[in-house]
Amino acid sequence: MSNIREVPKLEDVAKAAGVSTATVSRCLNTPDRVLEGTKLKVFDAIEVLGYTPNFGARVMAAKRTLTIGAIIPTMENAIFARGLQAFQEELHDRGYTLLVSSSAYRPDIEEEQIRKLVTRGADGLLLIGEDRDNSIYQYLKRQEVSALIAWTYSADAPLSCVGFDNRKSMQLLTENVMAFGHNRIGVISGFTKGNDRARSRMQGIREALMSNGLDPGELAVIETSYEIECGAKAFDQLMALERPPTAIMCGNDVLAVGALKRARERNINVPGDVSITGFDDIELARIVDPALTTVHVPHREMGRQAACVLVDLLEKNGEPRSIELQTLVQIRGSLGRRKI
């Protein structure tokens, strides 16, 4: 009967304001090319009708969405939260909206999410790490979507990166652990398959051992998923070895917190009986007791810079540009001198 409940469209606004649809569109997109009086009428009509532009139509006609997508491996813990928050803030300042989705560390889901975000018109994409099928990079190139890798810095990555050197950072931490007298080291790593950060960190440990004349083949390594409970289980396994390690280095803080928790449950003193280290320096690292020795990653800085580079990339269609950020070894209570 009446169309009172219908969602109003541009045409309705145009009619109500007594102008053409082109003019209404201009009021919205290039307001300085419209006479003040005209604008007044138009915005009045928009107000009265409660008009909101139809996004699909807009995207199709204008071919941009001012939307950036980010696919992170997990939202379950805080690893990516802080960086992402800064990323979003910077994007917001530049007029973009961030849409986030998570892949649960699964390459197949990540690919699906990438395609969905692209398909949904994301102007740009933030990806974590560089380890993924080459066909995905080809797809992004074809779709002409600007994309950026974060959390990893690598000179020969297939896209611009804003990240840090995982290998070097872990190598440095390992040197520190060895400087505390430890030479029987156990490792609780994230799964290395499909995860270049985990792999680089492992490699960093191995290189540090080698350059100190130790045999990385002796290293007790357990790979597991990044969950507190998994860290706890792996801790048990390492401590059950014939010659348990005197220091356990974990692939990230979440695993380290799990190990620490289990140590407490088992009445194993940290760092008296065994030292434990993490990676990331998330808030959790300073909450546990003893506080975690870890690698500090400048998460907020990384997120901010990533936003800058990505926006430049897609607005100025600029050259790929990468930024390497510096990490910092944070020595805290969970690392102690090896008992003689």
Place this chain on the structure above:
Amino acid sequence: MSNIREVPKLEDVAKAAGVSTATVSRCLNTPDRVLEGTKLKVFDAIEVLGYTPNFGARVMAAKRTLTIGAIIPTMENAIFARGLQAFQEELHDRGYTLLVSSSAYRPDIEEEQIRKLVTRGADGLLLIGEDRDNSIYQYLKRQEVSALIAWTYSADAPLSCVGFDNRKSMQLLTENVMAFGHNRIGVISGFTKGNDRARSRMQGIREALMSNGLDPGELAVIETSYEIECGAKAFDQLMALERPPTAIMCGNDVLAVGALKRARERNINVPGDVSITGFDDIELARIVDPALTTVHVPHREMGRQAACVLVDLLEKNGEPRSIELQTLVQIRGSLGRRKI
């Protein structure tokens, strides 16, 4: 010169396969209405050209996106992570994609995000809590977007809810705290303005006091934002009172962990000198030492149910339907008997 780099469209596929665009579209949307042989040709062409449908066009023509948006107050801590993860999993099983964005607990940003998600064609929306300007609810109704409230259950909410009774839960916890002999209670609450969960929890505490003949006016309350550091600061303030509380009840686990951390730094024994409680029962609650007494919220269940209700709502255009979930008081080491 050549259009080899152009993104292919439906028409290109149609030409390559020697059929009409309508047929290609059908292959994608209603494949069972297309002959097997035709489909083969079409999917071949799609494969060869690397065709992906243009989302904007699709949305505009079909008027649905199979996308659900969720706006949560924060991604910085794990409070919403687990529930959201379950929400996403269930949506995924039902063919929907979840897009998340965060409002930083700011109503103005939340409104902006809501409009953006709607405008971007979200078929449905998940919102946290019911406290928001009525104009937003009107807007959602006008745009004919199905929306759902989670984390709060209230019989007279403006939308369907899947949540729990924050007031009752906190009241029960308070009864427990009082049963441990405490009658001088301090509270570290989240900001109650614009946050019905925080307000209901406060109210729960007050009611428990009153029904035990205590004067809620005596309650020492500090409102602050949900950050660990803020919990720590508030703890200091409460303990600096002339007659410091013997139990400090916190608006959530994050604040409680902050209080606990500060207690340790000040060499104040928990629960020997003061008891501390939280709310939510996130993973953190069991990691700290002593473990937190808190209210267990069935986060995964809530997320899953929310997805079911929301999808029903928008697919069957069903009646609003709300679900109240039960919480559970979790007594752990951080709550102890008041010293005489």
Place this chain on the structure above:
DNA sequence: CTGAAAGCGCTTACAG
């Protein structure tokens, strides 16, 4: 089962 054609709601050269 398949095709021709209208229509979805915008934006943007092109004129004036």
Place this chain on the structure above:
DNA sequence: CTGAAAGCGCTTACAG
């Protein structure tokens, strides 16, 4: 500064 009109890339009754 403003308007008429083409076009963005799909979907879907309507015929056949």
